[in-house]
Amino acid sequence: MxxxxxxxxxxxxxxxxxxxxxxxxxxxxxxxxxxxxxxxxxxxxxxxxxxxxxxxxxxxxxxxxxxxxxxxxxxxxxxxxxxxxxxxxxxxxxxxxxxxxxxxxxxxxxxxxxxxxxxxxxxxxxxxxxxxxxxxxxxxxxxxxxxxxxxxxxxxxxxxxxxxxxxxxxxxxxxxxxxxxxxxxxxxxxxxxxxxxxxxxxxxxxxxxxxxxxxxxxxxxxxxxxxxxxxxxxxxxxxxxxxxxxxxxxxxxGEEYIEPTLDERVAAMLSHLRGFIDEFGELPGLREFRKFTKGYLKGLPDIAKLRYALNFAETYNEFKHLIDEFICSVG
Ligand SMILES: Cc1cc2nc3c(=O)[nH]c(=O)nc-3n(C[C@H](O)[C@H](O)[C@H](O)COP(=O)(O)O)c2cc1C
Structure with missing residues (x-):
């Protein structure tokens, strides 16, 4: 049905x-x-x-x-x-x-x-x-x-x-x-x-x-x-x-659900973050967004260190750089 x-x-x-x-x-x-x-x-x-x-x-x-x-x-x-x-x-x-x-x-x-x-x-x-x-x-x-x-x-x-x-x-x-x-x-x-x-x-x-x-x-x-x-x-x-x-x-x-790839997860997370920054400004947007990173990174290995580091990112570019480094390390 x-x-x-x-x-x-x-x-x-x-x-x-x-x-x-x-x-x-x-x-x-x-x-x-x-x-x-x-x-x-x-x-x-x-x-x-x-x-x-x-x-x-x-x-x-x-x-x-x-x-x-x-x-x-x-x-x-x-x-x-x-x-x-x-x-x-x-x-x-x-x-x-x-x-x-x-x-x-x-x-x-x-x-x-x-x-x-x-x-x-x-x-x-x-x-x-x-x-x-x-x-x-x-x-x-x-x-x-x-x-x-x-x-x-x-x-x-x-x-x-x-x-x-x-x-x-x-x-x-x-x-x-x-x-x-x-x-x-x-x-x-x-x-x-x-x-x-x-x-x-x-x-x-x-x-x-x-x-x-x-x-x-x-x-x-x-x-x-x-x-x-x-x-x-x-x-x-x-x-x-x-x-x-x-x-x-x-x-x-009844459609098959295709799990998003790591790249797709990261793209979705960055797009969500961009929306926060548009809404609240860069630093407040980054701060407000912290509680969402766990959901996007769920299931990936060793994310505790990354999530901790993301808490200190003060610009979108810093946030993205930390993610890029992480992808290189797991990829
Ligand atoms: C962080 C958080 C914020 C919530 N804010 C609202 C709200 O603004 N209005 C509301 O009607 N319910 C709010 N709720 C209740 C949820 O909408 C929902 O009714 C409740 O979490 C039960 O569903 P769940 O067991 O699937 O989480 C909130 C729940 C949580 C955890």
């Missing part, structure tokens, strides 16, 4: 059911475009989400927060994600960004980091499906673009309420829901309980996207078949392996 297919929403068709999750600190413009092209000969039209952006931040320090939404023409389809505590806070922030060129707007009801929970946002909202309903109803009334939400299973083990939240979301007019089946209190411990995704799918009238513990193409295919979900959203798996989108695409279509 071909697991790859578009997802038709009321007013927008997502071309492909493999998506890149919002990942704070990772999914800036350069990363989204890298994920769409890594390992593939053509730029693929995966829906990629920008890092979550704070409603309070957009309201009080617009330029800093809006920088997280930087985009360009290749960055399509683009999902943006907002977090905030109440409908009023989301409303005054969304008024400022509703004309941005995004394709999907997602409400974050899944983030479990302390700073976000302290602001009564992210997964804290799961405590109040009524507020989720109000926020989503507002967003649906404020834009023609599809409004979606990303949730965890519930706030804690005693309050698993994903079906109640699904129902609030559907009533409000949300067009798609992503479930990371852990509770907020669970953070990243234990295992994502995919049976909850299957349960949600059996109740849902809108597409359900499965998320949680997808670390390989086989995991993604297994989630599709075990849960019947409409699509998958990759997260930490992509940080570990920046070629994972293409692997999953091949797994879904």
């Amino acid at each position: 071909d697991l790859l297919h578009p997802i038709k929403l009321k007013n927008f068709t997502i071309p492909c059911n493999i998506m890149a999750a919002p990942l704070a600190g990772y999914t800036s413009l350069a990363t989204r475009n890298a994920y769409r092209s890594n390992g593939s000969h053509t730029h693929q039209s995966y829906l990629c989400f920008a890092e979550m952006v704070s409603a309070e931040g957009l309201y009080y320090s617009f330029d800093k927060s809006a920088a997280l939404l930087a985009t360009n023409e290749a960055d399509k389809p683009l999902g943006i994600q907002i977090f905030g505590a109440t409908k009023d806070k989301i409303e005054r922030a969304f008024e400022k960004i509703k004309d941005y060129p995004f394709d999907v707007i997602d409400l974050n009801c899944g983030c479990s980091i302390k700073k976000v929970l302290k602001s009564f946002s992210g997964a804290y909202l799961l405590k109040s499906p009524d507020e989720i309903y109000r926020i989503l109803s507002y967003l649906v009334s404020a834009t023609d673009k599809p409004v979606t939400l990303k949730i965890r299973a519930g706030y804690n083990r005693e309050h698993i309420n994903y079906l109640e939240v699904l129902s609030a979301a559907e009533s409000a007019g949300a067009q798609m829901i992503t479930l990371h089946p852990r509770t907020c209190m669970q953070l990243f411990t234990g295992k994502a309980d995919w049976a909850m995704i299957a349960d949600m799918k059996s109740h849902a009238h809108i597409p359900v996207i499965g998320n949680g513990d997808l670390f390989s193409a086989d995991d993604a295919a297994a989630m599709m078949t075990q849960t019947g979900c409409d699509g998958v959203m990759l997260a930490r798996g992509l940080i570990d392996d920046p070629f994972m989108m293409e692997q999953v695409r091949c797994r879904f279509t």
Whole structure:
């Protein structure tokens, strides 16, 4: 069975059911475009989400927060994600960004980091499906673009309420829901309980996207078949392996996945780095990029020394020189 297919929403068709999750600190413009092209000969039209952006931040320090939404023409389809505590806070922030060129707007009801929970946002909202309903109803009334939400299973083990939240979301007019089946209190411990995704799918009238513990193409295919979900959203798996989108695409279509050669890996890494430098400037771009080198160099022999040295590169040319030396030494 071909697991790859578009997802038709009321007013927008997502071309492909493999998506890149919002990942704070990772999914800036350069990363989204890298994920769409890594390992593939053509730029693929995966829906990629920008890092979550704070409603309070957009309201009080617009330029800093809006920088997280930087985009360009290749960055399509683009999902943006907002977090905030109440409908009023989301409303005054969304008024400022509703004309941005995004394709999907997602409400974050899944983030479990302390700073976000302290602001009564992210997964804290799961405590109040009524507020989720109000926020989503507002967003649906404020834009023609599809409004979606990303949730965890519930706030804690005693309050698993994903079906109640699904129902609030559907009533409000949300067009798609992503479930990371852990509770907020669970953070990243234990295992994502995919049976909850299957349960949600059996109740849902809108597409359900499965998320949680997808670390390989086989995991993604297994989630599709075990849960019947409409699509998958990759997260930490992509940080570990920046070629994972293409692997999953091949797994879904039955095409053979051809591992990138060392030269292809290096070319993809340098192109990703170039994007960071274009976005942030040379030194800040190099610094921001450090956390990606592990994924690109994964599986190569003796990379610890190289990765250590790359941390001290202060220009693109220095970075490239260290890589060139490494390739000569292994080649
Ligand atoms: C570094 C990092 C940043 C994240 N940032 C966001 C975010 O901005 N918005 C969001 O909804 N989830 C965020 N998440 C959660 C992921 O999108 C995803 O739901 C979670 O990692 C589960 O998927 P996985 O087990 O495949 O990693 C983040 C996770 C990580 C590890």
